[in-house]
Every structure is written in C-alpha cells, then in structure tokens.
Amino acid sequence: MQPTETSGDLSALRAGIDRCDEELVALLRRRMEISSRVAASKAGTGKPVRDPEREAAVVARVRALAGADLAAAAESLVTTLMRTSRERQYDILLAKDAEALRADTGLPKRAEGSLAGVRRAAFAGDAGSWSAAAARRLFPDAEPLPSPSFAAACDLVTDGRADAAVLPLANTTGGPVDTVYHLLERNLRIVRSVDLAVRHCLAAVPGAALAGVRTVSSHPQALAQCSRAIREGGWRAEPAENTAFAAAEAARRADPAFAAICSPAAAREHGLAILREDVCDTGVNATRFVAVSRELLVTPDASRLSLLLRLPDRPGALAATLDVFVDRALNLSSICSQPVPERPWEYAFFLDVEAPALAPAALSAVFQLSRELPFLRLLGWYGA
Numbered sequence: 001m002q003p004t005e006t007s008g009d010l011s012a013l014r015a016g017i018d019r020c021d022e023e024l025v026a027l028l029r030r031r032m033e034i035s036s037r038v039a040a041s042k043a044g045t046g047k048p049v050r051d052p053e054r055e056a057a058v059v060a061r062v063r064a065l066a067g068a069d070l071a072a073a074a075e076s077l078v079t080t081l082m083r084t085s086r087e088r089q090y091d092i093l094l095a096k097d098a099e100a101l102r103a104d105t106g107l108p109k110r111a112e113g114s115l116a117g118v119r120r121a122a123f124a125g126d127a128g129s130w131s132a133a134a135a136r137r138l139f140p141d142a143e144p145l146p147s148p149s150f151a152a153a154c155d156l157v158t159d160g161r162a163d164a165a166v167l168p169l170a171n172t173t174g175g176p177v178d179t180v181y182h183l184l185e186r187n188l189r190i191v192r193s194v195d196l197a198v199r200h201c202l203a204a205v206p207g208a209a210l211a212g213v214r215t216v217s218s219h220p221q222a223l224a225q226c227s228r229a230i231r232e233g234g235w236r237a238e239p240a241e242n243t244a245f246a247a248a249e250a251a252r253r254a255d256p257a258f259a260a261i262c263s264p265a266a267a268r269e270h271g272l273a274i275l276r277e278d279v280c281d282t283g284v285n286a287t288r289f290v291a292v293s294r295e296l297l298v299t300p301d302a303s304r305l306s307l308l309l310r311l312p313d314r315p316g317a318l319a320a321t322l323d324v325f326v327d328r329a330l331n332l333s334s335i336c337s338q339p340v341p342e343r344p345w346e347y348a349f350f351l352d353v354e355a356p357a358l359a360p361a362a363l364s365a366v367f368q369l370s371r372e373l374p375f376l377r378l379l380g381w382y383g384a
Contacts, residue, residue, distance in 0.1 A: 031081060032088050039089035043096055049089045050372055055082055083320065087327055090368040101367045105378040106296045111357035113297030115164075115191060118142050121291070122153040122162035128266030129244035134196050134289035135166040149241055154183050157294060164191065164291045170334070171198070171287045173280065174224035181338045181350055188292040190306050190380030191299075198285045200226055202276040203247060203267035208256035210275045217246040218261035221287075226261050229279040235259075247272055290380075301383035302357035304333070307366070309349050310340070310375040318349070324368055325353060328361040350379070357381060 042049065059075050066074035094101060101107065121142040123131035131153075135144060145162050147153040156162035167183065170176045184190070200222055204213065216223075216230060217238040223230065230237055240246035246260040251270040259275060260266070267274050311317040325332055334352035339345075355362035358381070370376045 028081070031085065035085040035088045036092060038085075039092040042089070043093060048371065049086050049093070049368075058082065080323075083323060084327060086372075087324070087364070087368060090371070091364050094364055094367045098363075101363065101370070104370050105366065107358070107363075107378065107381070108296075108298055111298040111300050111302055111381075113191075113299045115139070115291075115297065115299065118163040118291075118293070120145055120156075120162045120164075122147050122156040122165040124148070124150045124153050124167075125242040125244035126248070126266070126269060127244075128247060128263055128269035129242055130196065130198055130263055130287065131166050131168060131242075131289065132244070133263065133265065134168070134194055134287075135291075137194050137196065138166060138192055138289070138291050139164065148245075150177075150180055150183055154186060154188060154292065157188065157292060158186065160294075164293045166289055166291050168221070169193070169288045169290045170336075171221055171225060171285070173282055173285050174221045176336050176338075177221055178338060181336060182341075184292070184350070184379055185308065185348070188294065189296040190290045190382050191293050191297045192291040192382050193288055193304065193384045195286050195288050195384070198225070198280070198287050199264075199277075200243070200261045200279050200285075201264050201267055201274045202229075202259050202279050203262055203270075203272035203274050204250055204259040205254050205256060206271070206273045208259065208273060208275060212256055213259045213275065214257040216259050216261055217249060219243050219246070222246075222261050225281060225285055226279045228281045229276075244269070290382075292380075296378070296380065298357050298381045299383055300357060302381045303354065303383050305353040305355045305362055305366075305381045306379040307351045307353065307369075308375075308377045308379050309351065309369065309373050310346070311349065312372075312374055321349075321369065321373070324365050328365050330355060330361055330365060348375075355381075 058078060062074045062078045063071040118139050119142055121135045121139040122145040123129065123135045124147050125131050126146050132144060145156055147156060150167050153165040157165045167180045168177050169180055213233065213235060215238055216235045217240045219242055220239050222243050223237045240249065243262040244266040247262040247266040247270045250258055250260040250272055261279060264274060311321060331354040332351055333354050336350045337347045340348050353362060366378065
C-alpha cells in the first residue's frame with residue numbers, strides 16, 4: 001500500500017505540499033499575466049499603479065474567505081502578491097516611459113559622468129583635518145578650500161565657489177555624522193566616497209605631560225570614537241567644531257592641561273607634541289567620506305545608490321519599502337533614520353543600495369518608490 005497525504009508519512013505529506021506549490025505557481029503565473037494586462041490598460045492614462053482603496057477591499061475579502069484562524073496569514077500572502085503584481089506593472093510602465101524616471105530624478109541616459117571637472121574641493125577644518133586628508137585622496141589635483149564648518153563647505157559648493165565638498169558621513173565606531181546627513185537634504189548630490197582609516201592622537205603644547213592632562217577637545221564624533229580613553233583618563237571632554245580646530249585651540253591656549261584629540265598631521269600643523277599616538281577605542285576605526293556637488297554625476301564605475309525618502313503614515317510602511325529591494329535581489333548596505341526638524345516625530349530615511357551604474361533592477365525600484373512614497377530623492381549613484 002502506497003503512503004498517502006492522510007497516512008501521516010512524512011514523504012507523502014511533503015509530496016502533497018509540492019503539489020500545492022505547483023498549483024500556487026500556476027495561479028501566480030496567471031495572476032501576473034492579468035497584472036500585465038492591467039498595466040497595459042493604465043499606460044498613458046495617468047492612472048496610478050497603486051490603488052489603496054482597491055487593495056484594502058482585496059485584503060478584507062481574503063480575510064473573510066480565510067476565516068479567523070487563517071485571516072492574518074491570508075492577508076500577508078495577498079499583500080505580498082499585490083506588491084509583486086505592482087512591481088510587474090511598474091516594470092512594464094518603465095519600459096514604455098523611461099524618460100519619466102529621468103525627469104523625476106535627474107538620472108542620465110548613460111553612465112558617462114566624470115569628476116575631471118573638480119578643480120576646487122572644499123572641506124571643514126584646516127590642512128591637518130581628516131576631511132583635508134580625504135579631500136587629497138579624492139581630488140589630489142584640486143585646489144583645497146578650507147572652511148570653518150561642514151555647512152560652510154557646502155555653501156561654497158552651492159554658490160559656485162567650489163566644485164565639490166568633502167564631508168564625513170559615518171564612522172565605524174561613532175556611527176553616522178548627524179549634521180552631515182541633514183546637510184544632504186540640501187540640493188546636493190553625492191558623486192564619490194572614500195573610506196579613510198582614522199587614528200587619532202592626543203596632542204598638547206610642547207612640555208605638557210600625559211599625567212597632567214585635565215581637558216580634551218575635539219569634534220563630538222572624535223570624542224565618541226575615543227570615549228574609553230577619555231573615561232579612563234578622567235578627562236573632561238570639550239566639543240569643538242573640528243578636530244583640526246581643537247588642535248589650533250590647544251596651541252592658542254598654551255595650557256599643558258588642555259589637549260586635543262586630532263590627527264598627527266593637525267598636531268604637526270599647529271606645533272603640538274603628541275602625548276599618545278593612538279587614543280581610539282578600536283584598532284579598526286575608519287570614517288566614510290563623501291564628495292558632494294551641485295549636479296548628479298553617474299560615473300561608469302558607480303556601485304552605490306543613495307536615496308533619501310519619507311514614508312507614508314501606515315503600519316508596515318518601512319517593511320513594505322524594504323521588500324521592494326528584497327524582491328529585486330538588491331542589497332541594502334546601510335539604512336539610517338534622521339528626524340525631520342519641521343515635523344515632530346517624523347523621520348527621514350537614508351538608504352544605500354549596492355547596484356552597478358543604472359542597473360535595471362535598481363532603476364525599477366526607484367521608479368516604483370518614487371510613485372508610492374510621499375517623498376523620494378536620489379542623492380547619488382557613485383563609486384568608491
């Protein structure tokens with residue numbers, strides 16, 4: 001006697017599941033074919049792909065059909081089906097009207113952008129700052145333009161006095177640089193990135209001794225990256241606008257009890273003595289710097305897509321947005337939330353997506369989200 005689905009035999013039960021899956025796939029194919037015809041009927045009419053009222057009605061109907069014990073599972077299933085159906089429709093519409101996406105985002109037809117035109121590169125701090133080091137790495141032939149702050153460096157780009165500004169975006173120890181994320185909400189585009197190993201030193205005026213240090217000064221990010229040394233040393237932390245400016249202040253005060261956490265280059269720049277060569281909490285401290293410009297440039301070697309978006313106010317909005325990337329096998333390398341200053345308790349999300357320049361799957365995801373989210377801005381598609 002052959003085992004059957006009702007016999008309790010595991011192999012028979014699995015065979016029964018396989019047959020159910022075959023039926024489901026056949027139904028899925030049929031549903032997608034109908035969705036394709038729906039997209040064709042909407043093309044050129046201006047009708048949106050997503051119809052929230054229709055989707056709510058579908059969910060309610062499916063929950064009723066499933067019964068109380070399977071209502072939640074049925075809703076999850078049909079929600080996924082509706083999302084993938086929308087994705088199919090967006091792909092069809094994008095193929096018919098790629099110009100609409102370029103108009104919305106500023107994306108070029110081809111990835112032929114070049115950074116050869118960057119002649120002046122702005123950064124915060126002086127020649128000894130970590131931002132200056134990143135600017136030299138990114139644009140070795142450009143004229144350096146020191147600025148008093150990250151915002152001031154961006155101002156130089158906005159008003160045309162600089163071709164690019166180099167900003168620290170995130171650190172492996174201290175996390176995101178919040179002020180820089182807010183600056184990205186200006187009309188600026190990321191055109192390149194570089195990861196820089198950061199080894200802070202403790203520096204003070206010549207003749208100072210480590211045992212005599214009472215106060216240390218640096219940028220808040222650097223203070224966070226060296227929090228263990230600050231705690232163990234019993235030092236008072238004094239925030240500064242920039243690590244290099246902290247070094248300049250130490251030189252100005254000429255107080256042996258006042259030290260700066262800065263780069264060795266900043267210590268040399270301001271004639272300070274290095275009291276301790278490495279004060280970072282970890283041995284792998286690194287900062288990602290980005291270069292921003294006024295124009296969106298997609299270079300042939302672009303590998304990272306950065307997006308700024310805001311979500312609709314409904315349950316599961318973030319998960320649904322992330323699923324758009326999952327469905328297209330796109331890897332999110334970073335996600336960061338920042339409060340929207342003018343809207344209490346509302347947050348903007350910054351996403352980094354790993355994708356080659358103008359990759360079709362990424363273009364489809366951007367096209368879909370640009371039509372389903374209340375706000376989406378393409379910050380850049382760039383290489384490292």
